[in-house]
Amino acid sequence: MQRALHLALLCCCATTLRAQITSENNDKLRQGLKLYPQADTNKDGILTLDEGRAFLAKMKKPTGEVKPAANGLKPAHANVAYGTHERDRVDIYLAKSDKPTPVVFMIHGGGFRKGDKTSFASNKQTAELLAQGVSCVAVNYPFLDDMPIQDILRHCARAVQFVRSKAGEWNLDKTRFASMGGSAGAGASLWLATHDDMADPKAEDPVLRESTRLLGAVCNATQATYDLTRWESFLGPLKPEFGTSEAEGVMFYHLSSRADLETDKGRAILKECDMLGWISQDDPPIYVSNPQVVESPSNRGEWLHCIHHAREVKKMCAAAGVECVVAQDQPEPKTDAVTFLLKALKPAAAPAASE
Numbered sequence: 001m002q003r004a005l006h007l008a009l010l011c012c013c014a015t016t017l018r019a020q021i022t023s024e025n026n027d028k029l030r031q032g033l034k035l036y037p038q039a040d041t042n043k044d045g046i047l048t049l050d051e052g053r054a055f056l057a058k059m060k061k062p063t064g065e066v067k068p069a070a071n072g073l074k075p076a077h078a079n080v081a082y083g084t085h086e087r088d089r090v091d092i093y094l095a096k097s098d099k100p101t102p103v104v105f106m107i108h109g110g111g112f113r114k115g116d117k118t119s120f121a122s123n124k125q126t127a128e129l130l131a132q133g134v135s136c137v138a139v140n141y142p143f144l145d146d147m148p149i150q151d152i153l154r155h156c157a158r159a160v161q162f163v164r165s166k167a168g169e170w171n172l173d174k175t176r177f178a179s180m181g182g183s184a185g186a187g188a189s190l191w192l193a194t195h196d197d198m199a200d201p202k203a204e205d206p207v208l209r210e211s212t213r214l215l216g217a218v219c220n221a222t223q224a225t226y227d228l229t230r231w232e233s234f235l236g237p238l239k240p241e242f243g244t245s246e247a248e249g250v251m252f253y254h255l256s257s258r259a260d261l262e263t264d265k266g267r268a269i270l271k272e273c274d275m276l277g278w279i280s281q282d283d284p285p286i287y288v289s290n291p292q293v294v295e296s297p298s299n300r301g302e303w304l305h306c307i308h309h310a311r312e313v314k315k316m317c318a319a320a321g322v323e324c325v326v327a328q329d330q331p332e333p334k335t336d337a338v339t340f341l342l343k344a345l346k347p348a349a350a351p352a353a354s355e
Contacts, residue, residue: 021048021049021247021250021256021257022046022047022048022049023046023047023048024046026247029047029048029049029052030047032047032052033046033047036055038055039051039052039054039055041054041055048256049247049250049251049256050254050256071122072118072121072122073093073121073122073126073127073130074121075091075092075093075121075138076092076093076094076170077091077092077094077170078091078092079091080092082158082159082162082163082207083155083158083159083162085142085146085155087140087141087142087143087146088140088141088142088155088158088159089117089140090117090137090138090139090140090159090162090163091117091118091120091121091137091138092135092136092137092163092170093120093126093130093135093136093137093138094135094170094171095129095130095132095133095134095135095136096133097133097171099171099173100167100171100172100173100174101133101134101135101171101172101173102133102134102135102172102173102176102177102178102215102345103134103135103136103137103163103172103173103176103177103178104129104134104135104136104137104177104178104179104180104341104345105136105137105139105159105160105163105177105178105179105180105181105189105192106120106123106125106126106136106137106138106139106179106180106181106185107139107141107156107179107180107181107184107185107186107188107189108120108138108139108140108181108182108184108185109181109182109183109184109185109186109221110183110184111183111184112141112143112144112149112152112184113143113144113145114143115184115185116140117138117139117140118138119138120136120138121138125180125337125338126138128338129338129341129342132338132342134341134342134345135170135172137159137163139156139159141155141156141159141188142155144251144252147254148252148253148254148255148269149226149252149253149273150253150269150272150273152188153188153191153192153226153272153273154198156188156191156192157192157195157198157212158207158208160177160179160192160210160212160214161198161199161207161208161209161210161211161212162207162210163177164177164210164211165206165207165210174210174211176215176345176347177213177214177215178214178215178216178217178218178284178341178344178345179192179193179214179216179217179218180217180218180219180220180337180341181218181219181220182220182221183220183221183222183223183304183305186218186219186220186221186222186223186288187219187222187223187226187275189217189218189219189222190217190219190222190223190224190275190286190288190313191226191273191275191278192212192214192217193214193216193217193283193284193286194275194278194279194280194283194286195212195275195278196278196280197211197212197213198212199211199212213284214284215284215344215345216284216285216286216287216340216341216343216344216345217284217285217286217287218287218289218337218340218341219286219287219288219289219310219313220288220289220290220337221289221290221291221292221305222288222290222305222309222310222313223304223305223309224275224276224308224309224310224312224313225273225274225275225276225277225312226252226273226274226275227270227271227273227274227276227277228249228252229249229261229270230274230276231303234308234309234311234312235296235297235303235306235308235309236296236297238303239297241298241299241300242297242299242300242303243300253266253269253270253273255269275313276312276313276316279313279316279317279319279320279322280320280322281320281321281322283317283320283322284322284344285322285323285324285325285340285344286313286317286322286323286324286325287324287325287327287335287337287340287341288309288310288313288314288324288325288326288327289310289326289327289328289337290305290306290307290309290310290326290328291307291328292305292306292307293306293307293328294306294307296308307326307328310326310328310329311326311329313326314326314329325340
């Protein structure tokens with residue numbers, strides 16, 4: 001039952017882009033209202049996108065903690081809460097060292113709808129980084145069922161701030177943080193690397209006083225920006241076979257209609273989610289690997305992950321004077337992700353002593 005409504009919400013396509021998406025102008029929501037009349041909370045006989053989303057969240061059953069594979073790495077601290085949401089959790093893998101260690105945040109993919117931090121317990125790169133004296137923090141974050149993309153990204157930022165606040169307790173070097181991830185985790189890593197520092201020195205919550213800045217980011221199969229209105233400018237026209245719709249884009253931000261994107265609030269959301277727009281000269285080096293090298297996208301997977309996302313990031317970085325490696329365009333010998341991170345996290349050289 002939950003799956004049916006979820007699919008209805010995902011697949012809905014507005015027939016009137018400037019009207020609110022409801023059961024009066026959308027077949028999927030109309031079907032949802034017939035199947036689940038209780039979702040119409042105000043009993044006006046019309047199911048809105050917001051009502052459907054709220055009903056889905058209410059129906060959602062807790063999945064419980066996902067356990068890593070039996071032969072995976074064991075975190076020093078597992079399932080540590082960094083916020084109040086049930087998915088605001090991190091696993092801390094500590095490298096053995098007498099000195100404070102650098103940190104790589106590992107953010108899982110899954111379209112902001114699925115996935116779990118425990119996947120990094122069996123990740124070869126986790127083991128490689130630990131062997132090189134780099135601690136790893138595997139991050140869970142809320143999904144789109146519960147909140148919009150702009151809030152999910154802020155939760156990822158809070159994870160960075162929380163771990164910084166624990167640096168002394170966990171023997172971490174809070175000045176040497178980086179991030180890596182795939183797909184959604186890549187986009188989140190890119191957003192963290194490019195966004196201006198979100199530290200608030202006057203915040204009552206001491207966690208929010210910590211910096212969100214990184215020294216590097218590895219982005220595998222990334223999206224270039226979460227301002228979806230920019231995608232056609234570098235990917236070409238959206239096609240029906242990509243299995244997306246205007247409604248899906250609106251739902252990404254938890255708005256009610258396409259027209260909401262043209263309001264002051266909508267424009268502020270798009271700006272907040274636009275990694276390309278955040279790129280500036282003070283950003284850290286970025287490594288991007290999008291293996292789907294095609295002339296233009298021909299399916300949904302390519303629309304979401306093809307090389308043109310990576311090249312658009314590279315173009316904007318070049319204009320701002322930021323180091324950016326696109327693995328597929330790099331000549332041999334190519335840099336691998338771990339080597340890139342180790343270089344980015346290398347301690348700054350001490351100033352030469354004056355004679």
